[in-house]
Amino acid sequence: MKRTSLLIGMLLAATLAFAADAPSPLQMNQKDPSKAPKIYVIPMGLDGNGQIGSDIRLSIYEKVAKDVKEKKPDLIIFQMESADGKTGKTYLGNDDRSEKGRIDFEDARKMVDLLKLDLSDIAQVMWVKDSVGFSTVIAMAWPDLYMTTNARLWGMSRVMEFVRHPDPEVVRKFLAAFTGIANGFLRRGGYPPELGLAMMRPEKTLSVSWSGRNLMWRDDTKGTFLVDGDELVVANFDAKTAEDLGLCDGIADSVEDLMFLLGYREWDDSLCKNNKDGTKIVGDYILEWRKAFAKSTESFAEYEKYSADPKKMNSAKQALERVRDAMKKYPAVEFRWKTERGVSMDVVEKLLLELKEKSKSGSGGGGGGLGGR
Incomplete structure (x- = not known):
């Protein structure tokens, strides 16, 4: 009996050890799963500068994409840091109006196409350090999204700036057009239109229900959990709420934390350490x-x-x-x-x-x- 118990214990320990050492699902999709993955960081905004339209635009990422193809990494980490000029804890006002971004949806679409489609053979994750304003539209175009503890997913209400017009009929058409364009980015990340509309339009409400482990987003207040029941404000998310509701897959405050959340136990960060990833290109x-x-x-x-x-x-x-x-x-x-x-x-x-x-x-x-x- 003791031998049997000992054998079972040994088998259980071996199983747990194997599970701990098992490679990440992302690593299994590498050309050589036995190799420690080489990571490449691509900042979207850096060191407090992350204006949509200037710091973050297609032209610079064309150069980054070319470098990625030359370096051939196994994992791309998109690092979003775009606060739309806001450093405060509230959305009212604007701390630095000169840093307030303005999106060119066509430029943004081409940029996302370039990074997602042209580099589709490389595993990708979006890691949000902060995202306020139009950057949130871009960040949510990726399904594998992680956030830092103090990160925000705020400000998609800025899409409504494109809708302003004295003619109500024109407003109606613009509203459908521009919210549809913005929601197109979210659909690419696997997020439902109900969520996007509630993040853009103040009059929209939002709640969620659960079906097993699956979230069911609702454009009303009748779900199990009320996310936004105020018809005067939009839905904004901090990291904790985003994680609780499954908008982000986890919270990581460092690349090391992120890699562990992704299931990696070892990795090759030589490009990052030697300043040969996208950080130098974007920073310069x-x-x-x-x-x-x-x-x-x-x-x-x-x-x-x-x-x-x-x-x-x-x-x-x-x-x-x-x-x-x-x-x-x-x-x-x-x-x-x-x-x-x-x-x-x-x-x-x-x-x-x-x-x-x-x-x-x-x-x-x-x-x-x-x-x-």
């Missing part, structure tokens, strides 16, 4: 475009100063050309000019044309700046 890009933007504001100030003096038309032209060149090199620079001062590449080209005409006619003065544009 953010520093470069922001530096170019700062210089462009200085150049525009020079243009405004010189354009008032007929003798300095050439200096004004050169200053404005530097602004145009920065916009051409970094679409993020034009994005920032458009969101902050309403100045696009077309506006700059028009100002250059006006300078050219003034130079030909020999006139000048009183024409610099953006007044009335």
Whole structure:
């Protein structure tokens, strides 16, 4: 009897040990499951800079995707850090309006297509350090979503900014169109439309019921658990609530924590440690475009100063050309000019044309700046 009990104990211990050492399901899908997976981190926002439309846009991730294909990792960790200028604990107001993002849905769709489809042969997870505003639309395009303890999934109500119009009929059409576009991203992550609408439209309510382990989302208040019963606010989620409701698969405050949650017991992080993953590419890009933007504001100030003096038309032209060149090199620079001062590449080209005409006619003065544009 004792031998039998001892044998059973040994078998149980061996089974548990085997389970603990068993590779992650993601690892089993690798070309070589016996190999420790090589990980590659792709930041979406970094070190507090995560503006949708500038820091996070298709153009930089085309470069990242090319690098991924060259490095051939086994696992991609998308690291979302985009607070929409908000550092406070409430959504009212905006802490830094200059960092408030603005989504180009077509650019965002192409970016998600590039990262999900072109790199579909590599396992991927979305790890949210923070997501407020339009970044939440992008983050939820991934089904395997994890969050840090203090992360947020907030602010999809900003989609409603596209709906504003004096004509109620136009509002109705815009409402259906833009909420449908945004929900298209969530569908790619496996999230139901009821959830997306409640996160975008204040008048929508949201509750959930359980069928075994499966969540059933409802666009009413009759579910087992009431998520949002207030018709004046949208549904926003902190990490704990998101985990409880199955929106995220777990909470991890470090890459090590994340890897353990994914079932990995060993991994190859040499790309990360040697600064050869997406962190350097994205980090360098953010520093470069922001530096170019700062210089462009200085150049525009020079243009405004010189354009008032007929003798300095050439200096004004050169200053404005530097602004145009920065916009051409970094679409993020034009994005920032458009969101902050309403100045696009077309506006700059028009100002250059006006300078050219003034130079030909020999006139000048009183024409610099953006007044009335």
